[in-house]
Amino acid sequence: MPSLAIEIENLSKEYPFGFLHLKKKKSLEDLTMQVQNGEVFGFLGPNGAGKSTTIKLLMRLIFPTAGTARILGKSIEDVAMHQNIGYLPEQPYFYDYLTAAELLDYFARFHGLTAADRQERVQRMLKKVGLDTAKKIQLRKYSKGMLQRAGLAQAILHDPQVVVLDEPMSGLDPLGRREVRDIILELKKEGRTVLFSTHILSDAEMLCDRVGVIVGGKLRGVGTPGEMVGIASSGMEILFELASPELRFPLVEKAVKTGETYRVHLDESELYPALDQLKAAGARILSVSQLKPTLEDFFMNLVDADRAQANAVEVSGR
Amino acid sequence: MRNVWTVATNTLREAVRDRVLYNLVFFALLMMAAAILVGQISIGIEQSVIISLGLSAISLIGIFIAVFIGVGLVSKEMEKRTLYALLAKPVQRWEFLLGKYGGLVMTLAVNTAAMALGLYLALWSVKHPLERGDWYVLVAVYLILLKLALIVALAMLFSCFTTPFLAILFTVALYIAGVFAEDLRTVRAVDLTPATMKTIRGISYLLPNFENFNVMGAVAHGKAIAGSLVWHSTIYAVLYSAIVLAVAAQVFSRRNLK
Numbered sequence A: 001m002p003s004l005a006i007e008i009e010n011l012s013k014e015y016p017f018g019f020l021h022l023k024k025k026k027s028l029e030d031l032t033m034q035v036q037n038g039e040v041f042g043f044l045g046p047n048g049a050g051k052s053t054t055i056k057l058l059m060r061l062i063f064p065t066a067g068t069a070r071i072l073g074k075s076i077e078d079v080a081m082h083q084n085i086g087y088l089p090e091q092p093y094f095y096d097y098l099t100a101a102e103l104l105d106y107f108a109r110f111h112g113l114t115a116a117d118r119q120e121r122v123q124r125m126l127k128k129v130g131l132d133t134a135k136k137i138q139l140r141k142y143s144k145g146m147l148q149r150a151g152l153a154q155a156i157l158h159d160p161q162v163v164v165l166d167e168p169m170s171g172l173d174p175l176g177r178r179e180v181r182d183i184i185l186e187l188k189k190e191g192r193t194v195l196f197s198t199h200i201l202s203d204a205e206m207l208c209d210r211v212g213v214i215v216g217g218k219l220r221g222v223g224t225p226g227e228m229v230g231i232a233s234s235g236m237e238i239l240f241e242l243a244s245p246e247l248r249f250p251l252v253e254k255a256v257k258t259g260e261t262y263r264v265h266l267d268e269s270e271l272y273p274a275l276d277q278l279k280a281a282g283a284r285i286l287s288v289s290q291l292k293p294t295l296e297d298f299f300m301n302l303v304d305a306d307r308a309q310a311n312a313v314e315v316s317g318r
Numbered sequence B: 001m002r003n004v005w006t007v008a009t010n011t012l013r014e015a016v017r018d019r020v021l022y023n024l025v026f027f028a029l030l031m032m033a034a035a036i037l038v039g040q041i042s043i044g045i046e047q048s049v050i051i052s053l054g055l056s057a058i059s060l061i062g063i064f065i066a067v068f069i070g071v072g073l074v075s076k077e078m079e080k081r082t083l084y085a086l087l088a089k090p091v092q093r094w095e096f097l098l099g100k101y102g103g104l105v106m107t108l109a110v111n112t113a114a115m116a117l118g119l120y121l122a123l124w125s126v127k128h129p130l131e132r133g134d135w136y137v138l139v140a141v142y143l144i145l146l147k148l149a150l151i152v153a154l155a156m157l158f159s160c161f162t163t164p165f166l167a168i169l170f171t172v173a174l175y176i177a178g179v180f181a182e183d184l185r186t187v188r189a190v191d192l193t194p195a196t197m198k199t200i201r202g203i204s205y206l207l208p209n210f211e212n213f214n215v216m217g218a219v220a221h222g223k224a225i226a227g228s229l230v231w232h233s234t235i236y237a238v239l240y241s242a243i244v245l246a247v248a249a250q251v252f253s254r255r256n257l258k
Helices: A051-058 A079-086 A102-109 A115-127 A144-156 A174-189 A203-205 A225-229 A250-254 A269-282 A296-317 B002-016 B019-041 B046-081 B083-087 B093-127 B133-158 B164-178 B179-183 B194-208 B217-222 B227-253
Strands: A006-017 A023-036 A040-044 A066-071 A085-087 A160-167 A193-198 A210-215 A220-221 A236-241 A257-258 A261-266 A284-290
Touching: A006 A193, A023 A051, A023 A193, A023 A210, A023 A220, A023 A296, A023 B164, A023 B217, A040 A174, A040 A203, A051 A160, A051 A193, A051 A236, A079 A085, A085 A144, A085 B083, A102 A115, A102 A144, A102 B002, A115 A144, A144 A160, A144 A174, A144 B083, A174 A193, A193 A203, A193 A296, A203 A225, A210 A225, A210 A296, A220 A225, A250 A261, A250 A269, A250 B227, A261 A269, A269 A284, B002 B093, B019 B093, B046 B083, B046 B093, B046 B164, B046 B217, B083 B093, B083 B194, B093 B133, B093 B227, B133 B164, B133 B217, B133 B227, B164 B179, B179 B194
Parallel strands: A040 A193, A040 A210, A085 A160, A160 A193
Antiparallel strands: A006 A023, A006 A066, A210 A220, A236 A261, A236 A284, A257 A261
16 A cells, blocks of 8 residues: 555646636645545645645546646546545535435445445444434435535445545534544544545644645645644743732733633743732632644634735735 | 446436426326317317327427436536535546436436326227227337437537536527428528538538437328338437537536536
8 A cells, every 4th residue: 555645746726717718716826745644634724725626626526727646646537546535525415305325325336335235334324423313314304414424424435545524524513523523533543544624723633643734725834733833832821810809919910800710821931920929919820831822823824924915915916 | 337327227216206207297198188188079080189299298398308307417416516426436427427318318218108108098098999000109209219318418418518508598409400400401592602502401410300200290190100210210319319428428527516
C-alpha cells in the first residue's frame, strides 16, 4: 500500500462566468498537499474557501483547470480507484422515493457485493448510524440530520480505505455530532484514512492528526493543530471569587465579572503581584491557567488578513 | 453492464413509485372508453376508430413521458445532487447515462404494454373474436415504442448540455421537424436554388425520420405491415439512438457538476 493516501499537485479550478463566459473566477489556486495513510486530516476554511471544490475535484464531480491528484497511488481519473473510497457530499440529498435500507442496498450493488453480504452490511451500517428503527421509512420523510446519517452510512458501507467527508457535522444536533466524531475515530482505529472538511474548529482540534487551512482558494498552512497555532503562551488567566462583593482593588477593576466569578487576563510577569493582591484580599482562587492561541485564533487571523487584502485590492482598483 | 442494469432498475422503480405514471395509464383507459362511445355512434367503423384513437393516445402519452421525464433523467439528478454520491462509486458516467436511458425505455415499455392491453380490451368489447388483422396493432405499438426510445435519447442529449426548459423545447422542435423529414426530401419549390434544395434535402436525412414509425393508418384499416418495414425501422431506431447516446455520453463525461 502506498504511504500517501491522497496526493494533490498544483490543482487549480477556474469557473467561467459573465457574458459568453469570457470572465473567469478562480475557486482553487495551485493546491499542493498530501494526506498520509491512516491519518485523520481536517480541511478547514470559511464558506466559499475552496474546500468543497477540492473534494469535488477528487471525486471527479468537476474537472481541474490544471494539476493532478492521486488517491492510493492511482489517478483520480481511474474509476476502479473508487472501489476503495467513500464519499459523503455536503448537505446530501438522496433518492427520496427509497427507504434507507433500499438506498444502501442500491449503492452496495456498485461494489459488486453479493445479496447476502449486502443485506448484512446494510443492517450493520443502519445500526451504526442510528437509523435501524427508521430503515423502512422513505427518505422524503427524513430530517436533515437523518439524511446526513444515511449519507455517512453509504460512504463507509463498503469498508473503503479512504473516506472523504464534506462537512459531516453539518445539520446534526450535539448528539449526532458526537456520534459522527465517534465514527471518525473508529475509522481511524481501523487504520482508514479520513479527509473531512469543516468550519467547526473544535471538531478539527478534537479529531485531526493534521489540518490544512484554505482561505480564498489558497492553502495557507498544513500541520498538526498544535503546530498551526504555535506553542507560545499569550498570557495567563486567573479565575477567582471575592470574600465580600464590596471589596475593590486594582485587579478587580481589570477583571470581568460573570455571576460571582471574576476572570482576568494578564502578562506572565504580572502573575505573582496579582496573586499577592488576591491573597491580601482573602479571595478564593479558582484557577490559574496559561493562555494559548487556539486554532480559531489562527484561522480568524488568516481570514481577517485575506479580507484586508481583498479590500486593499478593491480600493486600488486592481 | 452490471452498473447499467442497477441504474436502469432503480430508474424503473422511481417511475413506478411516481404517481404521474399511474395517472397517465388511467388517462389512456379513459381514452379507450371514449373510443367505445365513438364506436357506438359510428356504425360499421368502430374497429378503425378505436384503433386510431387508441394508438394516437398511446403515442401522445408516450411522447409526453419520453420528453418530460427523459429531460429530467439527468437534469433532476444534477439539480437535486443525487448524482454526487453515485458518481463517487466505481461507476462510469456513460454507465449512469445508459442506465437512466434503459430505465425509462423499460418504463415506457411497461406503460405502452398496459395501454395496448386497454386498447385490445376496448376492441374486444365491440367485436369478438378478434381477427388476424387486429394483431397488426401490436406491430404499430412496437413501432411507437421504437419512436419513444429515440425521443428519450434526444431528450437526454439536450439535457446534458442545456437547461431543462430549453432541452424540452429542442426535443419537441426536433420531433416536429422529424415528423416532416419525409416531406422535406420531396419538397419542390420554384423559387429555391438547386444548392438550397440540396442543403434542405441533406438536412432532412440528418433529422430523425419519425414517419418511419407511423403505421397507424394502415393498421386501423386492417392492412398487413411488411416485415421489412419493421426490421428497417428497428435498425434505424437502434442506430440513431446509439449515435445520439454516444454524443450525450461524450458531452456528459466532461460536464462539471456544480
